[in-house]
Amino acid sequence: MFKNFISKILQHQKVAVFSHVRPDGDCLGSQVALCLWLQKNGVETSAFNEDSIPENMGWLLDFFPISKPMEAELSNFDAFVVVDGNALHRFGETAEKISELGKPVYMIDHHPDPDDIFEEFVSEVEASSTCELVYRLYAEHDPKQIDEHAAKAMYLGLVTDTGSFQFDSVKPGTLHAAADLLDRGGFTPNQITEKIYSSRPLRQLKLLSLALDTIELHAGGKISTITITRDMFEQTGTSNEDTEGFVQYPLSVEGVKACVLFREDGDRIKLSLRSQSDIDVNKWARKFNGGGHKKAAGAWHSGPLQTAVDEVINAGKEQL
Amino acid sequence: MFKNFISKILQHQKVAVFSHVRPDGDCLGSQVALCLWLQKNGVETSAFNEDSIPENMGWLLDFFPISKPMEAELSNFDAFVVVDGNALHRFGETAEKISELGKPVYMIDHHPDPDDIFEEFVSEVEASSTCELVYRLYAEHDPKQIDEHAAKAMYLGLVTDTGSFQFDSVKPGTLHAAADLLDRGGFTPNQITEKIYSSRPLRQLKLLSLALDTIELHAGGKISTITITRDMFEQTGTSNEDTEGFVQYPLSVEGVKACVLFREDGDRIKLSLRSQSDIDVNKWARKFNGGGHKKAAGAWHSGPLQTAVDEVINAGKEQL
Numbered sequence: 001m002f003k004n005f006i007s008k009i010l011q012h013q014k015v016a017v018f019s020h021v022r023p024d025g026d027c028l029g030s031q032v033a034l035c036l037w038l039q040k041n042g043v044e045t046s047a048f049n050e051d052s053i054p055e056n057m058g059w060l061l062d063f064f065p066i067s068k069p070m071e072a073e074l075s076n077f078d079a080f081v082v083v084d085g086n087a088l089h090r091f092g093e094t095a096e097k098i099s100e101l102g103k104p105v106y107m108i109d110h111h112p113d114p115d116d117i118f119e120e121f122v123s124e125v126e127a128s129s130t131c132e133l134v135y136r137l138y139a140e141h142d143p144k145q146i147d148e149h150a151a152k153a154m155y156l157g158l159v160t161d162t163g164s165f166q167f168d169s170v171k172p173g174t175l176h177a178a179a180d181l182l183d184r185g186g187f188t189p190n191q192i193t194e195k196i197y198s199s200r201p202l203r204q205l206k207l208l209s210l211a212l213d214t215i216e217l218h219a220g221g222k223i224s225t226i227t228i229t230r231d232m233f234e235q236t237g238t239s240n241e242d243t244e245g246f247v248q249y250p251l252s253v254e255g256v257k258a259c260v261l262f263r264e265d266g267d268r269i270k271l272s273l274r275s276q277s278d279i280d281v282n283k284w285a286r287k288f289n290g291g292g293h294k295k296a297a298g299a300w301h302s303g304p305l306q307t308a309v310d311e312v313i314n315a316g317k318e319q320l
Numbered sequence: 321m322f323k324n325f326i327s328k329i330l331q332h333q334k335v336a337v338f339s340h341v342r343p344d345g346d347c348l349g350s351q352v353a354l355c356l357w358l359q360k361n362g363v364e365t366s367a368f369n370e371d372s373i374p375e376n377m378g379w380l381l382d383f384f385p386i387s388k389p390m391e392a393e394l395s396n397f398d399a400f401v402v403v404d405g406n407a408l409h410r411f412g413e414t415a416e417k418i419s420e421l422g423k424p425v426y427m428i429d430h431h432p433d434p435d436d437i438f439e440e441f442v443s444e445v446e447a448s449s450t451c452e453l454v455y456r457l458y459a460e461h462d463p464k465q466i467d468e469h470a471a472k473a474m475y476l477g478l479v480t481d482t483g484s485f486q487f488d489s490v491k492p493g494t495l496h497a498a499a500d501l502l503d504r505g506g507f508t509p510n511q512i513t514e515k516i517y518s519s520r521p522l523r524q525l526k527l528l529s530l531a532l533d534t535i536e537l538h539a540g541g542k543i544s545t546i547t548i549t550r551d552m553f554e555q556t557g558t559s560n561e562d563t564e565g566f567v568q569y570p571l572s573v574e575g576v577k578a579c580v581l582f583r584e585d586g587d588r589i590k591l592s593l594r595s596q597s598d599i600d601v602n603k604w605a606r607k608f609n610g611g612g613h614k615k616a617a618g619a620w621h622s623g624p625l626q627t628a629v630d631e632v633i634n635a636g637k638e639q640l
Contacts, residue, residue, distance in 0.1 A: 013549045036530060085433075164482055164484040164485060164486055165485050165498075165509055166509050166510060166513040166517070167508075167509070167510055168478075168508040168509070168510040168511075169508075170502070170508060170509045171502065171508070172499040172500070172502045172503040173499070174496050174499075175495045175496070175499035175502065176495070176496060176499045178485075178495050179492040179493070179494075179495035179496045179499065180492070181622075182490070182491065182492045182495065183492040188485055188487075188488040188489075188490060188491070189485055189486050189487070189488070189490045190488040190490075191488075193486040194596070197486070198570060198571070198596065199574040199575075200572050200573055200574060201573070201574055202535065202537065202574075205532050205535055205569055205572075205573065206532070206533065206535075208529075208532055209528075209529050209533040210529075211530035211531075212525050212526070212528055212529035212532070213526065213529040215522065215525055217522065249525055251518065252517060252518045252519075252520050252525075253518075253520060253521070253522050253525065254518075254519040254520060254521055254522075255519075256518075276510065276514055276518060298464075300387075315458060320554050
């Protein structure tokens with residue numbers, strides 16, 4: 001799967017790897033693991049992200065530094081790789097400009113409908129995570145190059161992108177990969193999951209308390225919603241990143257087939273859609289200029305909140 | 321590991337398998353998978369449990385029926401097996417009497433300090449779950465006997481006893497086993513986890529909303545508490561079973577080493593204590609005539625609520 005990718009990318013001397021804006025465990029884990037792989041194989045490598053790294057994933061930076069990209073320095077690189085996204089705009093304003101530099105751009109990702117600007121890419125919608133794909137890159141090239149740091153970085157993405165191995169994207173190969181990472185990395189899962197899930201600021205649980213109180217059922221209980229307002233953020237001293245994982249709660253209500261999280265963000269409303277049925281939330285999100293996967297997608301609405309809820313729920317009913 | 325167990329147990333014609341009282345996913349999953357294995361290998365088998373099966377695991381009964389044991393019928397069996405517990409009193413009043421019948425009793429379990437009454441047993445404290453041990457029984461005897469029903473039953477125990485593969489008990493072998501179960505059973509994890517975790521009544525999330533608002537930190541943030549009052553139950557139409565898993569929330573706060581859940585129950589206060597450090601909550605609970613394990617214990621306090629909180633926190637500070 002990675003034959004062409006490997007032979008081409010290792011011909012470059014200096015490569016920059018980008019992960020997407022509003023970074024998560026999968027894009028950061030695959031970025032760090034890929035950078036370590038490039039470095040081990042003689043390529044001078046830098047990692048960039050235009051946003052801040054979530055606090056509970058800060059430990060990844062001890063494995064490989066990730067900095068904000070400066071437009072001026074990008075011309076020093078021979079090639080670029082983007083991970084966990086398949087269109088440059090997902091990687092921020094600076095990354096969008098790399099296509100103008102006339103250097104090859106590579107991509108590894110598991111989202112549908114990739115752009116056609118890439119020199120070489122691995123795009124596998126069936127993969128549980130981009131980290132599973134980077135694992136396959138290591139496995140195909142030389143599995144012995146998986147050290148503790150690379151293993152922990154990839155495990156992070158496997159865990160976070162599969163809801164702790166609970167989604168239907170998890171196949172036997174996903175769990176065999178996770179087992180191999182524990183084995184080669186010499187660690188137990190709690191060393192990752194306690195960092196991710198068991199070190200929450202108290203304020204986040206207070207925000208969750210307020211948010212859970214907003215859960216409502218629609219369409220005869222088949223669709224649920226949860227709402228996070230600017231007031232709630234102010235009242236609890238929280239911000240966007242504290243809402244990580246909240247969307248699973250309305251989805252967990254019995255009988256619910258799909259759910260939407262509405263979050264006031266600046267002048268707009270951020271929508272996060274999730275499905276545990278045949279409802280295709282990617283299609284649903286596209287009605288609001290968004291997209292993603294069949295079971296997880298995002299979009300924006302110009303607001304106000306109640307208008308967003310009404311319009312999005314009406315669009316959702318058409319999907320049932 | 322199972323050589324003696326297999327050769328002895330398959331010599332019996334009629335075997336009864338018990339799972340422990342207040343049953344969970346691991347005891348029920350291992351019970352059903354073991355019964356299917358005995359049946360496949362020519363042994364007439366019955367499954368017993370003295371309590372009710374949790375609603376979200378009722379689907380297991382379609383794979384193999386589990387009924388309440390009647391003392392009179394037990395003399396019809398040639399042998400007994402207890403799973404996921406290593407002392408007969410864990411299996412209820414009727415099970416406690418099987419030792420008087422003069423028939424061999426077998427045991428498969430992963431808890432420490434087994435009783436010495438068993439004809440043959442497999443007791444592995446290092447195993448993530450009893451289901452992982454039953455998987456090894458199948459693997460050692462004939463892995464092709466793992467069909468969809470046995471695979472799903474064992475997967476249930478693997479998932480529930482490891483907090484969805486997050487605990488330090490998860491080893492590479494655990495994940496390879498889980499992968500093999502997905503493969504042989506022909507299913508994806510969500511087919512199990514949605515039944516277990518994603519079918520909560522909405523009222524339970526409303527109760528969680530109220531409970532999260534009560535989380536407080538004590539002892540410089542090392543101990544946390546969460547409180548559930550009679551009022552909250554009335555306001556949300558919930559009962560004791562709806563608090564399942566709530567104790568994980570105060571424990572997940574950054575810096576917290578141990579936590580206590582206080583629940584008004586009749587005239588008393590039920591205490592649930594959890595630790596993710598060297599704090600031994602078994603010792604702590606014993607000060608209130610309770611007990612359990614080092615990392616999870618329970619006790620009762622005569623109340624009222626505020627007195628309970630004050631006294632229990634003071635006792636906890638002595639443990640630090």
